[in-house]
Amino acid sequence: MSLPPHDLDLLHSRALRVREHIINMSTGGGCFIGASLSCADLIVYLYTSFLNISQDSFDADDRDFLLLSKGHDVPALYGTFVELGWMESVRLKNHLHTNDHIYWHPNRHIPGIEFHSGSLGHLPSVGLGIAMDNQLKGLDNRTIVITGDGELDEGSVWEAMLVASAYKLKNYTVVVDRNAFQANIETEELIPLEPLDDKFKAFGCSVRRIDGHDFVQLDEAFSALPFAEDKPSVIICDTVRGKGLPSIERRADRWFVNFSEEEIQGLHRELHGGETTTLTSETLTVR
Amino acid sequence: MMDYQQLIKETALADDRYIVMTAENRAVIRELPPLLGGRFIDTGITEQCMIGTAAGLALRGRIPICHALTTFLILRAYEFIRTDVGIANLPVKLSGFIPGVLSDGNGPTHQALEDISLMRGVPHMEVFAPADHQDMVEMLPHVWSSSAPSYVRLNTRFTDYKHEPFTPGKAEVIGLGTDVTLLVYGFLFEQALIAKQLLEGHGLSVGMINLRTLKPLDETAVLDALNDSTLTVTIEDHFQTGGLYSIVAEVLLRHQRSANVLPIAFNERWFRPALLDEVLSYEQMTGEAICQRTLDHLEKTK
16 A cells, blocks of 8 residues: 555645744744654654544544654644644744743643653653553554654653553554654764664564655555554654754754744745755754 | 452442552552453553553543552652643542551661652642551542542551541541640551550640641641640651641741641651561650650750
């Protein structure tokens, strides 16, 4: 089964608009742009083509659930909500203002957000509870938890994988946004994670690894869920931090940014194929 | 009277919203797994995961009762309690086993002496400390049917005392006195009762209050005690910081009052591990020792 051309066009155009929203949130206080751009395609794919969630079904027992555990990539989620018509785009201008609840991490004041995150390693367990409730009710709906890769340092992630395996939660899926950075450090230089597939397999999960920016690969992997009838599934999405903006792609120092208006304009042009932007705003370097 | 395990069983069998969870501390709930089937969830020795999972279940309308040894339940998983249960204000019911001196011979790794302090610091969290088994059994149905997150300092010890029925938000007034009032919660209730009788034998008028609920506090009962007695004694198997002594200090400050208050608690230290009776003797927390410490303090502050 493959995505029809019409769907692919929609995914590409929607992902482009979500990236525009992310760029727009990268000023006036800024945001974690790199991690937002790395998972933008994944989030757009899930809400457009995979998840059984709509504004009318938030209260339904048998809908799907998506939890964003890495949290600081929430601009990608809010941008997607705007494109789905769940949130008015003007609200994104309220980013970091007290007249709204749009800040650096997700929270349940925003319809569509399942649970707050920000402290890493929590939502694999919260998602486990949701998946267990679904299993108890005999439902076949899916619980998807998106984690970062740096987040995998947290032991609580691995506790959740052990327990999900023990309870054979086949409709529980952890998706890793493997952009290879944590803050402005490469994961493999700090606490190496590879071979990551083998680690999840050793914890009793059925694992696939794909290019997290390729909608066809995303669709092939998610359409194949559950990968096993008696195991939780894991999809490792190899991604590029800052994807779509060559001037910040894989740039360790451009994880959290607070751009000037001029830089924002340049990045919009760059997103649409223009020249690489010269970025002069201060970088945040911790190592 | 039903015991703790029977009470959980009856509650869970009558209402399928209840889920019984543990982090592999099954000793006093060991008969429940076959009775509750899928609604008994043992996550193994993973307190953080258990609390996060409980939050997810509560998000879907379930009421998880999380039973584990207190130190690991609230200390290992503290940030999960605060962040997943507290921020979301979910009805997760924490049941802490062997709190305070009830960890007797285990040693300081198992001594939960900061549980009241930490749990009352979580917004929305209700905090309960039954005086004995009967007090606990009276209290738990109210605790579990509330929509708030809660922590109960479990106490499965039997005493002969016949308690009044539990009323949410109300302390149990054991007696009123003009010389001394003993404020106590949890396991040391029985020793406080002995101390009360001994002090009365010395001709003193002695009041006593079983706090039962540390949060929300029955502030009227505490203020009445402070107003009516020359000396108030706070008795707790808890660190002196953050527990009842601190709570009383906060009440006094809020009402711009001062008072003569003697704290009986562990001041900046863990207790000497041993069998329970020896712990009480060594730490001067028997009824006799509490009486003597009170008399000494009265003499010193005369």
